[in-house]
Amino acid sequence: QVQLQESGPGLVRPSGTLSLTCVVSGGSISSSNWWNWVRQPPGKGLEWIGDIYHSGSPNYNPSLKSRVTISVDKSKNQLSLKLTSVTAADTGVYYCAIPSRGIGAFDVWGQGTMVTVSA
């Protein structure tokens, strides 16, 4: 069973860049899968950020497309997220998630990592 573990700085300054990683264990990031990032502001709902196939181009939420970069590091078996020009609205829990059984739905999630944007 694939497991996902997010990590990164818990505090980012406004206008800075949010950088997170998601380490994959129990499986290979080169497997046939779409690797996703989802976020959740405090007390609010889920928002899909984007996804990437290990050998393809990423897809991004149009509302974030100008600021987000998702990439895969096969040597480290991990997924990365970079979000530039952050504001307080980017504060929240960030999850990586995958449809591990090819069912389209996200059946494997990381535990999430909280990121606060504040001076």
Next chain:
Amino acid sequence: QSVLTQPPSVSGAPGQRVTISCTGTSSNIGAGYDVHWYQQLPGTAPKLLIYGTTNRPSGVPDRFSGSKSGTSASLAITGLQAEDEADYYCQSYDSSLSGSQVFGGGTKLTVL
């Protein structure tokens, strides 16, 4: 404002049946794309409850069921239990948004 619309809250007494709606458009649910449902307990990651509109992953009680009609989908929970109190989210794919996954705004279920 979410692409998929859910009621902010629903409630029911133990043993009762409740339904949570998820309303979309012709570019997502109405286009025939699958709908998935997640349950999120406080402080935890979402858990897959229903996939492919009507299918339950192993381990999910058959008290939970999903359906779809036109541009809307529904999650039904029968025999309501205190442990069902949580937030529920629907998810689908939207072809008008450059190929985006979209979520509903979430519904808080309160067991009275």
